[in-house]
Amino acid sequence: MRxxxxxxxxxxxxxxxxxxxxxxxxxxxxAIVETWQGMVFNTALGIVQNAEDAEDIAQEVFVQVxxxxxxxxxxxxxxxxLYRITITKSLDHERKKKRKKRFAFVRSxxxxxxxxxxxxxxxxxxxxxxxxxxxxxVLFKAISELPENQRVAFTLNKVEGxxxxxxxxxxxxxxxxxxxLMHRAKNNLRKKLEDYYNSRK
Amino acid sequence: xxxxxxxxxxxENALNSLxxxxxxxxxxxxxxxxxxKMEKEQKNIWERLAAILARPVVATSTLLLILAFNAFxxxxxxxxTQTISGQSTFAQGNNSAExxxxxxxxxxxxxxxxx
Numbered sequence: 122m123r124x125x126x127x128x129x130x131x132x133x134x135x136x137x138x139x140x141x142x143x144x145x146x147x148x149x150x151x152a153i154v155e156t157w158q159g160m161v162f163n164t165a166l167g168i169v170q171n172a173e174d175a176e177d178i179a180q181e182v183f184v185q186v187x188x189x190x191x192x193x194x195x196x197x198x199x200x201x202x203l204y205r206i207t208i209t210k211s212l213d214h215e216r217k218k219k220r221k222k223r224f225a226f227v228r229s230x231x232x233x234x235x236x237x238x239x240x241x242x243x244x245x246x247x248x249x250x251x252x253x254x255x256x257x258x259v260l261f262k263a264i265s266e267l268p269e270n271q272r273v274a275f276t277l278n279k280v281e282g283x284x285x286x287x288x289x290x291x292x293x294x295x296x297x298x299x300x301x302l303m304h305r306a307k308n309n310l311r312k313k314l315e316d317y318y319n320s321r322k
Numbered sequence: 323x324x325x326x327x328x329x330x331x332x333x334e335n336a337l338n339s340l341x342x343x344x345x346x347x348x349x350x351x352x353x354x355x356x357x358x359k360m361e362k363e364q365k366n367i368w369e370r371l372a373a374i375l376a377r378p379v380v381a382t383s384t385l386l387l388i389l390a391f392n393a394f395x396x397x398x399x400x401x402x403t404q405t406i407s408g409q410s411t412f413a414q415g416n417n418s419a420e421x422x423x424x425x426x427x428x429x430x431x432x433x434x435x436x437x
Contacts, residue, residue, distance in 0.1 A: 248344035
């Protein structure tokens with residue numbers, strides 16, 4: 122009972138902050154950023170696997186929140202809305218990166234190889250425990266090769282710690298769809314990891 | 323068999339490596355950097371205006387409005403011309419150039435009568 126009361130208090134606080142932001146209250150914006158910057162940054166980091174890019178994306182998310190808060194109707198939680206903006210911007214960033222790589226590759230075929238294609242170093246998430254650093258780097262590499270929906274579902278569940286219901290709310294989907302996505306993600310990851318460890322024999 | 327079990331264990335370890343992961347935080351003074359970025363963007367008003375005008379809905383609406391105004395004035399002018407020639411035909415019963423200019427001159431005289 123106490124937990125329900127506490128959660129309702131947080132939601133009320135959230136609503137008050139959003140209303141104040143809609144009226145242009147700068148201190149409300151600061152409070153929103155300070156409350157949710159970790160969540161936004163961590164989510165972006167899980168998808169793009171680069172701290173600098175994740176920070177740029179986090180800034181873009183809050184700029185969009187500031188500019189379009191009036192379009193938030195309150196039919197979902199504010200944090201759910203934030204997650205959706207973060208995921209959209211992170212995936213846009215990844216698609217842009219892929220297009221750049223493809224373009225650079227095509228240019229190199231035609232002899233214009235001024236741009237050197239460098240493979241990025243292994244990604245080490247700062248929140249992973251020390252004894253899991255190497256294993257998690259291998260896992261993140263495999264996650265980056267998953268189809269978008271599986272990647273998003275897996276990241277939200279494993280990196281952000283969201284329940285399947287919360288993941289479904291963010292992805293505007295159902296719990297059973299999320300379960301299916303997670304099942305397929307784990308199977309794909311298992312296959313990729315097996316190939317990786319077999320190649321190292 | 324041994325190698326297979328070994329690989330299976332490595333795979334399981336990798337899959338479980340995100341257990342107990344903690345949330346990463348951005349570097350300090352994130353809000354300060356965010357405000358600096360927003361102020362820089364605000365200063366560039368012309369670019370923002372261009373961005374608004376470049377939006378497909380805005381650009382298309384503006385173009386349609388200009389075309390509508392043009393069409394309106396064009397049709398208004400056409401109606402005026404037809405009225406004059408209609409009057410001359412009615413007055414004279416024929417369309418000779420002489421008659422047209424006579425009528426036009428007469429109309430002009432009427433318009434320029436001094437009190």
